[in-house]
Amino acid sequence: MSDQHSGTADGTDTSAATASGTEASDTDTASADAATAGAASQPLLRVEDLQKSYGDETVLRGISFDLDKRDVEVIIGPSGSGKSTMLRCVNRLTEFQGGAIYLDGESVMAMNDNDLRRRVGMVFQDINLFAHLTALQNVTLGLRKVRGMGKEAAREKAMDQLDRVGLASQADSYPAELSGGQKQRVGIARALAMDPELLLFDEPTSALDPELVGEVLEVMRDLAEGGMTMLVVTHEMGFARRAASSLMFLDEGRIVERGPPEQLFDDPEHDRTAEFLQRLTTISEEV
C-alpha cells in the first residue's frame, strides 16, 4: 500500500526505465501486480488528501488515512476542527474540493446515492427518528424504500436488528415513549438493517443524559467486537480505550496524531495531543 503513496519520484523513475525498451510488457506487469496487491490488501476505506472549504473557510486541509475491515477508528478534536465535516464527506452528505475517498477501492464520487447510503450507515448526535412511526416502522422504512424489500421480509429483518440492540420488546413504541438512549439504539438498528460495510457515528452519546450513555456505548462495543468497521467521533475515552483499534486527533482540519489508543494516552508524540487528552480526562472526572 505504501508504494501508492510514495509520491511522484518513483513514477518518474519507472517511466524513464520503461522508455529504454520493453515498454508494453513492463506496463502490463505493473498493472497486473497492482491488481493482485489491491485484491489482497485493499483497505475498506481510503481517504486521500481530503480538502474541503465552506466559502473562504478551509475546514479540511489534506486528511489521509486508511481503514481496514473490522477497524474501529475513534476521532477526537476540539469543536470546529472538522470532525463532522470529515464524516459527512465520507458518505457524501457534503461535497469536497480536493482529494478522494474510496470505499473498497471504488470512488464514492462515482457511486449512486442509494448504493452509498446502503453501504455506509450513519448514526448522528441528534436522534432523527420519525415521530409518527413506531420503532419497528422506523427501521423497516429504509429496508422497503432503499432496499426494496417486501413487507414481511423487511419486518423480520427489522425485528432482528431491534433484538440486536436489545429493543425487541419496544418494537411497537413510538419515539415519544422511548428514552434518549433507546431512541439512539433504534437509530443504530436502522443503520444496521442496511447491512452496511462501514458505520459512521457522530457524537452518538453527547446529547444523552449521563445515565443513558452506557447502554449506547455497550451496543457500539458489541458491534466493534462483532467485527463491524466503524469511524466514531466521540469523546468517551473509556470506549476509545476498550474498543478502538486506532485513535485520531484532529485539529484545525489536520490529523495531528494517529495511533493505537494506548500510545496517544500514555506516550503522545505531540504536546497538543497530550493537552487535549488531559483536558478531556479532567472534564469527564468533573462530570
Ligand SMILES: Nc1ncnc2c1ncn2[C@@H]1O[C@H](COP(=O)(O)OP(=O)(O)O)[C@@H](O)[C@H]1O
Ligand atoms: N454547513 C456549513 N456551512 C458553513 N460552515 C460550516 C458548515 N458546517 C460546518 N462548518 C464550519 O466548518 C468548521 C468545522 O465544523 P465541523 O466539521 O462541524 O467541526 P466539528 O464536528 O469538529 O465540531 C467549523 O468552523 C464550522 O463552522
Ligand SMILES: [Mg+2]
Ligand atoms: Mg461535530
